[in-house]
Amino acid sequence: MAEYLPILIVGAIIGVFTVIFVGVYALEKRKTGIKGYDRHMPDREIVRRLMHYARPYWKEFALALVVMLVSIVYDLASPLIIGDVQALVKGPFQLKDLYLRVAVYAGILVVSMICTYIQAMILQKTGQKILSALRQDVFTHIESLSQEQLNNIPVGKLVTRATNDPNAISFMFTNVLVTLVKNCMVILGVLGAMLVLNYALTLMVLCFVPFVVLFAVIFRAFSRKAHRAVSDATTDVNTYLSENLSGIKITQIFNQEQRKMEDFLKKSRQLEKAKEQRMLVFGIFRPMVYMLYISTVMCLLYLGAKGSIQDRVFFGQVITSEVVVAFYMYISKFFNPIQTLAEQFDMLQKSFASAEKIFTILDMDPALVDEPDAIELEEIRGEIEFQDVWFAYKPGEWVLKGVSFHVLPKQTVAFVGATGSGKTTILSLICRNYEFQKGRILIDGVDIRRIKTDCLRRHFGQMLQDVFLFSGDIRSNILLRSEGISDEEVWEACRYVNADSFIKKLEKGLDEPVLERGNNFSAGQRQLLSFARTILHKPSVMILDEATANIDTETELLIQDSLEKMKNIGTMLIVAHRLSTIQHADNIILLSDGQIVEQGNHQQLLHQKGRYYQLYSLQFKKQQLQNS
Ligand SMILES: Nc1ncnc2c1ncn2[C@@H]1O[C@H](COP(=O)(O)OP(=O)(O)O)[C@@H](O)[C@H]1O
Ligand SMILES: [Mg+2]
Numbered sequence: 001m002a003e004y005l006p007i008l009i010v011g012a013i014i015g016v017f018t019v020i021f022v023g024v025y026a027l028e029k030r031k032t033g034i035k036g037y038d039r040h041m042p043d044r045e046i047v048r049r050l051m052h053y054a055r056p057y058w059k060e061f062a063l064a065l066v067v068m069l070v071s072i073v074y075d076l077a078s079p080l081i082i083g084d085v086q087a088l089v090k091g092p093f094q095l096k097d098l099y100l101r102v103a104v105y106a107g108i109l110v111v112s113m114i115c116t117y118i119q120a121m122i123l124q125k126t127g128q129k130i131l132s133a134l135r136q137d138v139f140t141h142i143e144s145l146s147q148e149q150l151n152n153i154p155v156g157k158l159v160t161r162a163t164n165d166p167n168a169i170s171f172m173f174t175n176v177l178v179t180l181v182k183n184c185m186v187i188l189g190v191l192g193a194m195l196v197l198n199y200a201l202t203l204m205v206l207c208f209v210p211f212v213v214l215f216a217v218i219f220r221a222f223s224r225k226a227h228r229a230v231s232d233a234t235t236d237v238n239t240y241l242s243e244n245l246s247g248i249k250i251t252q253i254f255n256q257e258q259r260k261m262e263d264f265l266k267k268s269r270q271l272e273k274a275k276e277q278r279m280l281v282f283g284i285f286r287p288m289v290y291m292l293y294i295s296t297v298m299c300l301l302y303l304g305a306k307g308s309i310q311d312r313v314f315f316g317q318v319i320t321s322e323v324v325v326a327f328y329m330y331i332s333k334f335f336n337p338i339q340t341l342a343e344q345f346d347m348l349q350k351s352f353a354s355a356e357k358i359f360t361i362l363d364m365d366p367a368l369v370d371e372p373d374a375i376e377l378e379e380i381r382g383e384i385e386f387q388d389v390w391f392a393y394k395p396g397e398w399v400l401k402g403v404s405f406h407v408l409p410k411q412t413v414a415f416v417g418a419t420g421s422g423k424t425t426i427l428s429l430i431c432r433n434y435e436f437q438k439g440r441i442l443i444d445g446v447d448i449r450r451i452k453t454d455c456l457r458r459h460f461g462q463m464l465q466d467v468f469l470f471s472g473d474i475r476s477n478i479l480l481r482s483e484g485i486s487d488e489e490v491w492e493a494c495r496y497v498n499a500d501s502f503i504k505k506l507e508k509g510l511d512e513p514v515l516e517r518g519n520n521f522s523a524g525q526r527q528l529l530s531f532a533r534t535i536l537h538k539p540s541v542m543i544l545d546e547a548t549a550n551i552d553t554e555t556e557l558l559i560q561d562s563l564e565k566m567k568n569i570g571t572m573l574i575v576a577h578r579l580s581t582i583q584h585a586d587n588i589i590l591l592s593d594g595q596i597v598e599q600g601n602h603q604q605l606l607h608q609k610g611r612y613y614q615l616y617s618l619q620f621k622k623q624q625l626q627n628s
Contacts, residue, residue, distance in 0.1 A: 006302055010295045014211055017288065025218045032225075041356045050355055053130050054173060060126045067119045068182055074112030075333050076189045081105045083197075083326030090321065119178070127174035134166035138358060146367040147433045148393075161361050165354040172351035180344045183337035190334045194327065200317045201300065201327050205334065208296045212289065212335060216342040219285040224346060226278035233271035240267055293335050300327055368432060374452045380459040380540040381409040381444050382571030384430065389439035391429060399425050401594045402439070407587070412572040414582035416615065417591035423575045426591075427543050430573070431460055461539030465546040467526040469518025474503060475510040477518075478533045485536065493536040497562040499528035524555035531562060540570040548576050556581075579619050588612065 054061065085101050139162050142150070150158075194202040244251065244260055251260050304327070307319030384407040391400040400422050407413050415423040429436050430443075432453055441448040448456070469477050478490055490510060494500040502525055506512040518526050527547055534542060548559055560581065566572060576582050583602045590598040590605070590612050598610050605612035 003306070007299050010299060014208075014292065014295060017291070018211060018214065021215065021218055021288075025221065028222070041359065043352065046352050046355050046359070049359055050169065050172075053133055053169075057126045057129065060122050064119045064122045064126075064178060065181070067115045067122070068178060069185065071112045071115035071119065072182065072185055072189060074108050075186050076193055077108055078105060079326040079329035079333070080193070081108075082329060083322040086325040087320070087322040123174040123178060127170040130173055131166050131170035134169060134358065135162055138162045138166065138361060141362050141364070141366075144366040145364060146435075147428075148435075149364060149367055158361075161358060165358045168351045168354035169358070172348065176344055176347045176351060179340070180348070183341055183344065186333060186337050187341075190330050194330050194334070197326055198317055198319060198323050201303070201319065201323070204299060204303065205296060205327070205331060208292055209338065212292055212338050213342070215285065215288055215292065216339050219281070219289075220342045220346050222281045222285070223278070226274070226281045229274040230271070230278055233267070233274045237264075237267050237271050240264060289335075289339055293332065296331050296335070297328060300324065300331065367435065368453060370452050371450060374450055375446070376452050376455050377444065377446070377459070382540045383407065383409050383442075383444050384541065384571065384573075385440075385442040385445075386426075387440040387442070389429065389436050389441060391425060391434065391436040391438075393434070399594050400429075400436070403591075403594070403596055404439075405587075405589055405596065405599065407571060407573070410567070410571055411586040412567050412574065412584070413587045413589060414574045414576065414585040415589050415591060416575075416579070416582070416612065421591040422594045423591060424545055425594075427462075427545055427573060427575065430541075430543065431462060432456060458537075459540045460543060461534035461537060461541070462543045463527075463530050463534050463545070463547040467518065467523075467530040469514050469521070469526060469529065471516045472514055473508075473510065474506070474512050474514060474529065477514055477529060478510075478536060480533065482537065490532075490536065493532045494528075496535055496565055497528055497531035498558040499525075499532045502528070524552060524559075527559070528555070528562075531559075531566075535566065535569065538569060542566060542570060542572045544572070544574045544576070546575050546577065548578065548581050579616055 081101055081104060085098065088097055088101070142158055142162070191202070194205065240263070244264070251257060301324070304319055304321070304324030307324075386403050386405050389400055389403045390398060392398045403422075403426065405413075415426060417423055425434075428434050429441060430448075432448060443451060443456070475487070475490060478493065479485060487510065491500060494503055503509060503512070514520065518529075521529070530547070544563075548556060548563075556578070563572075563574075563581070564584070574582055574585065582588060586601060587599060588601060588605055589596055590610075592611070598605060598608065598612055600608070606616065
């Protein structure tokens with residue numbers, strides 16, 4: 001009995017640690033709950049849909065698998081060769097025998113390295129292709145969603161769906177799956193080899209396996225929690241940073257730097273703490289697993305030394321020194337994959353969670369789909385008719401209540417009314433950004449729902465208050481993506497809307513760089529560029545929603561002039577607060593709370609002495625006060 005005392009001591013130590021760990025784990029689970037990843041889609045469904053992306057590359061995957069199997073030979077054969085060398089050096093030997101073994105060892109090593117390299121290359125390439133396909137699908141699908149749907153998803157989330165989540169999936173294809181298969185093969189292979197060599201020692205090694213598995217599972221639970229805390233804290237810091245960098249001017253104007261800094265410090269500390277926690281988790285568990293490994297090796301050496309030195313039979317088998325050497329190497333090759341197996345399964349879960357998020361986006365049906373018999377209009381004359389249109393963003397809360405009006409081709413119609421009266425909403429309905437609930441909208445006498453959306457948008461030009469300029473140069477911002485348009489035509493459009501004079505003054509003219517969001521241009525200049533952008537495509541219907549709001553008096557004169565010219569191009573619908581901008585409109589529609597209260601031209605409305613008259617008098621008085 002006494003000769004097995006050391007082994008019993010090792011066993012007792014491991015037992016104590018196990019009890020402590022399981023205890024801590026149970027406590028933690030009761031206290032905070034250690035969760036997996038929340039998912040709703042069944043695994044089988046996710047796998048089926050992921051296979052759809054992987055199937056085109058089955059040949060690559062098969063090749064990678066074969067190459068991987070070859071590379072495993074090294075893991076299995078190297079301990080045998082070293083064991084053989086041990087057997088060799090025991091007795092009198094010839095150097096040439098040793099050289100032979102070294103050569104074989106080196107050969108296998110080189111082949112295995114080449115195989116690993118080839119496998120990595122194949123998988124990385126394939127992974128990138130799958131990644132790009134996924135990203136493309138997500139982006140295209142997001143583009144097809146209606147504004148209503150997009151309003152409900154934060155932009156940051158969409159960006160994650162198109163970047164991080166596809167990354168996680170591609171990582172699964174390139175790394176997780178293959179490593180999983182490889183690890184299983186190695187475990188089985190090593191186990192087989194050990195059994196053949198010495199089943200008694202193999203049994204001894206197997207005694208430790210449940211502990212490795214247990215420790216690894218507990219470790220994964222803690223580390224997942226720690227990872228989550230770190231990633232939450234990182235998102236928090238990033239969100240705070242991006243929002244406050246965009247709003248930094250406001251912070252400075254209101255002298256809020258100190259308070260913002262304290263807020264940021266708090267979030268930063270949180271991240272710091274989360275990372276410390278994660279380090280702690282790794283710091284405890286890594287040595288624990290190492291302890292198990294060392295214990296196994298110690299038992300092996302103890303038994304092995306006893307066996308081979310005293311030439312004793314152990315469980316019916318003789319232990320030789322070459323077997324001990326081979327086992328020594330096999331043990332590490334055996335423990336590593338078992339330990340990482342839990343990690344691999346966890347990553348698989350993580351990829352599945354990402355996949356589910358992507359598929360949820362892809363499953364959102366675009367709210368706005370053309371009817372199968374939707375028609376294409378070659379030309380649009382620009383006649384617009386609203387017939388008793390009712391619309392609500394949220395069911396029951398009517399924003400437009402029975403709006404009817406009629407616009408003839410090439411007419412200019414202005415919408416006036418208090419903020420929130422529904423002007424923008426009317427214009428959005430004409431562009432089919434939203435689906436209305438009751439009534440009819442006719443374009444050239446055709447129901448708008450029967451016209452293809454892209455046809456509508458091609459013939460319509462929208463100019464909004466917030467002009468969005470993309471980073472690039474002036475030319476690309478005016479052209480957007482239309483091709484085959486010469487600089488002559490671009491300049492002509494610019495002249496038409498009086499944008500040419502300021503562009504000419506720029507150092508590089510049309511090539512002048514545009515910074516993100518067009519920050520290096522004034523609001524008025526951006527507005528003129530957006531006019532040029534719209535005019536270039538000669539739209540049949542032009543829509544200006546407060547496009548003249550943030551413009552100085554001098555630029556306003558320019559814009560006034562270009563609006564006059566633009567009237568010749570097609571129908572024009574204008575929302576403007578300055579009544580001077582709309583005086584010359586053919587029809588002025590006054591809205592209040594989603595209903596039309598007055599309509600007619602400037603003179604008619606003044607005669608009526610109604611609300612328009614009041615508005616006009618107010619602005620007129622204000623103007624006189626400013627002038628005096
Ligand atoms: N995306 C939206 N979701 C929900 N309600 C909206 C949305 N856009 C506008 N509204 C509401 O619809 C009403 C009309 O808005 P809008 O047409 O933008 O007014 P206007 O352009 O005349 O200032 C407002 O009460 C506003 O709160
Ligand atoms: Mg508006």
